Amino acid sequence: MATTTQDSSMDATQAALLAKVQPIELHEQPLVTNNRDFNWVTDKICRIVETKTPTWWWICMAVALMTASFTGLGLLWLVSSGVGVWGLANPINWGWAIVNFVFWIGIGHAGTLISAVLCLLKQGWRTSINRAAEAMTIFAVVCAGIFPLFHVGRVWFAWWLFPIPNSNMIWPQFRSPLEWDVFAVSTYGTVSVLFWYMGMIPDLGVLRDRAVQRLNKGVYEGGSAIANKIAEGMDHFRKNFYAILAMGWRNAGNHWRNYEMAYLVLAGLSTPLVLSVHTIVSFDFALAVLPGWHTTIFPPYFVAGAIFSGFGMVLTLMLPLRALYGLHDLITQRHIDNMCKICLGTGSIVGYAYIMEFFIAWYGANPYESFAFINRAFGQYWWAYVMMFSCNVFTPQLFWFKKVRENAALVWIMSIFINVGMWFERFVITVTSLANDFLPTSWGYYSPTMVDILTFFGTFGLFSVLFLLFLRFLPLMPIAEVKFVMPEADPHGHHGDEKGDQH
């Protein structure tokens, strides 16, 4: 691009200026610690899926499956009896279903944020967590989708939500925010899968090549004859499975060139997408003329909240994984620090929105609006508001302290608080506004039924089942990207002593 580069000839002033440059050493923790080399990284990540299934995996899987069955039972119950089995009653016609939907969708947002926004911002530290975070996004969207899907009641007619011709000769109503949700969430799910899959192609190629290499070597030892036979059989399976999915990826420079561009473009597409998804979710509320819902800050406020809860979930997942698989060299203290800081930042933005809502509710001088907010904090749901405010605004403030950030156990506990707090945020928004609307005679109090509780509880199991499958069969980290941020990958040596034009 010689034609577009700015006049690169320097005169004496600039040379003198550059001569004065004398950067201070800043000791920063590398993103991959302990001077690991490429092969170590490849091996470390690949062996997670290549070695024998650990016992804890089977135990977790069993527990997760059992938990997931609650969702199955709850939904079966719902479908066979009708939506009445949920605790929805006038005036609270939106209860846990929408709360859980928004909660799960929000969790997903961190995945896209890490993979897309941090990619655009050239944040190298994203590499070792983005794959798992993207997986989390997809599974969270799956869990989220269940609730509105079954809330329609006759779930077998849910396809009417899509613009497919049917004998009723009617079409979806595109002026409805709920219809936007259909498009937003399905687009979000699809694009996340595309992004996730495309990011995985090079790694699938690596897994394929390793299986082929092992088979070529043909040495299967170290166990009983049957165990060796099984290991060989698994490698045959892997060879074919990964080869099909890798689509013939060859690590060619040409491949990388187009791949990198596609990745960047997808990141660029996912960023407005992730903003739009939670914006549209917020429109579900904000478009209604209901005090406490109709407020213009909802879109960015929801997005910030989503990212906040998502990072909470990433921490909740990654900290145990790091311990279980010994990934301390790849998920370093620096990664945890950064995630804590993002929680702190987004948590504070959420706090800004809470305060702004309250202030404008007063400033707007609308008595209904003021009442809605006073009622939120001091009405019959005050406990939910306290939970929300303390978990979301005060908890992350502890992340100001390095001592807190360095204590993995404490961070993990706080990340759970964040998840709880964000669930309560959605509960507060949904239920308090509906419970006390314009007509005091119909005011009510919402209580969930057993079916509500079991269905929601079970989604954690479903999420875990999917995540455990992911752990077992797909590469947990983007190997290529982790290598890319290592100093050995720098084509100009890694001492930073070269100056001037590199092309």
Next chain:
Amino acid sequence: MSSDTINSKGSQVGLIALVVGIVGIVIALFGFKQGWDTGEVRPIMSWLIALGFWLSIAIGMLFLVQIWYVFHARWPTIIRRQCEHFMAAFPYLLVLFLPLLAIPFLHENPGLLWKWMDGHNELPGHGTVAEDPLYAWKSPFLNIQFFAIRAIGIFAVFIGVATLLRKWSFDMDTTGNINNMHNARRLSSLGLFLTAIAMTLGSIDWFKSLEYHWFSTMYGVWFFAACMRAALASIIILTVVLAYKGYLKGILKQAHRYDIACMMLAFTVFWAYISFSQYFLIYSANIPEETFWYNIREKNFDGGLNSWWWVSMGLIFGHFLTPFLLLLWYKTKVVIWRTVGVSIWILSFHLLDLYWNIIPGKLVAPDHGAGYLVRQFSVSIYDLAALVGIGGICIFAMCRSMKKAEPIPIRDPNILTSINYTE
């Protein structure tokens, strides 16, 4: 050219800017005085618009510097220093804000600009401000004393944060003390919240309260988006000029411009997102107490389209769609004249956005009672004078600051990464 010649050149530019600025300010103040005497508020609005314009650039830069610190961004290190220079304008902007602050205290109609400041002001169809129950409700916040305190507080935050960041950054050039950087990073993480709150209050006080009946929780975020765009566009222009004639020659790379342009694209989308969401939620809820704010920017009382409708369309297509489509294109982000062109374009429409937010807010109550008259879009000589005047002072402040420190932060740990930055 030695560094002395750079300095002398800088002083030269600064001197010119100062002279131009003073001339502009004198003309603008002349208009201000006329407005003051006659009670015609339009020339005073010119002052507010121009101040808002330059303030938004400075605030945006303040945000950017802090964001870069917090994210530990390496590539913008050489650009950060230029922002730090521009941030020297804050104290001057405070001084230039004083004429506006003088109105409630010295003018016979304290509500000349912000109508709620005087209970005698007529509201279209509502009687006077003093009779207005909405004002009575809001008066604990909207009263002159508190307004003045807030204004001082807001500027105190801007000036305080900017001064400290500048001090530490400049100090590192000479002492090479890494603690400066740690301090700056720590301050930035806290400063971002302070700046955000100050900026929100500023936008509510100075722009939104012109039409104090209206309210929107998003307004602060809108102003944030506007500031960021203005700052990024100005950075492109500033750095390209510095790379063409000044000390950044050969140091500023295509990669830097590309990344700034990418950020500009991102904030173009963000601005549209915020503006659209605000409009959309108010439009679809269709509550009169909110929609009137958009109505007066579209229609006259008799229902006919007014000049602001065209401005609104201009904002949709000119402030969002055109720069968005242009910036999607790789060439726009790297070919200098195109990037600069888009930046100038964005700055012009940012100015228009301020017009759109400020001027229609002052409705005129006609003599015959019912209805209202919308103050139509117009550009006056005082707009230009105030813009050039305040801008001249800001550029003078920047040039003055440039003499105080190295052109680039030579001891910054990330300076080499930034100098050798490639796409």
Next chain:
Amino acid sequence: MANVFPKWVNTIPIKVIVAIVLIKTAVVLGVTYYATPKYTRVGYAPTQPVAFSHALHAGQLEIDCRYCHTYVDRSEHSNVPTTQVCMTCHSMVRKDDPILAPVRDSYESGEPIPWVRIHKTPDYVYFNHSVHVNRGISCMECHGSVQEMDVVQHTKSFSMGFCLECHRNPEEYIRPPEEVYNLDWERPDTEEFKKEAVDFVHDWKVNPPQSCSGCHR
């Protein structure tokens, strides 16, 4: 050899794309034609307890619809005639015909004849016969040419789309009120008539609801 797949595999993608396009088209067409409700009930012609021929009664003998379906113009419901109605004639006409044995049995015992219902709207749809027949919508618009049927058959789909088609363009289905029960009436294909129909819709304030709550009350 370390290749997992043989060389010809490289041609699979293009084949897969072609196959997907073909299969998808087939599936879409098939589902549209066979599996949408439009086609599910049409053709339903159950055997009735009595081999009653509409072709004979309504066609050949030209008995007015309302003779048997008495309340069709006064009620939301079009009734199936009682045995007594049959017996008004058949106490004299063909009084010993073995085909009519169930009718006579019913008349004697008082137990109604178990006619099999053919035309049904779902319970969540509100349909009013009188509104339709009194505003120029003939029986045959929904029930088809009953006067030609020996065994009554479901000829129209009764899908929501079927209702909506008429509700959106009533002037294309409407006829002069005096011709509603004239099953042999033919719609004149003239500009003049079309204008009349439009005027009729306007003058008689025919305003078929298209909103959800019009039918799903």
Next chain:
Amino acid sequence: MTEKYGIIASFPDTPSFFHAAEKVRDAGYKKWDTYSSFPVHGMPEAQGQARSKVPVFTFLGGITGFTVGLLMVWWMNAYDYPLIIRGQPFFSPVFPFPIMYELTILLAAFGTLGGMFITNLLPQHYSPLFNSDQFLEVSGDRLVIAIEARDGQYDVVATRQFLEEIGGTDIEEVSA
């Protein structure tokens, strides 16, 4: 095993790999490529490749999505089945904007992934290179340059010598 695909050579570290690529480019070879298990910063320029064409596919996808969304919304809600809802206009670019927006992104994303596959000529599950055991090690840390026999300048001896000169080791001929 008579047909030859080309010659591959390995390089010890990223800088030498990178500079070797520049030299192959300067030597005027056309049908060749570099192979590494991670993207090397600046490699497309070093290989003399133009900017990727993937964004074109993205753009086409996006435009299609937007147009389809616009037409769909208009046709379904304003033309084929207009229904009065909350007194809102049948068609306005404002209300269904989220729909058009999401479709734009959806199809642009498909366009991007499809564009990546098309520009890379994938899926291509069989490649002669996989026949080389050495080549499989690219997945670990091996850095390989392969010059194909189809290249006009290709000559078994001269090309092998050239690769040696620019620092290549483990030079191997790969059969097609």
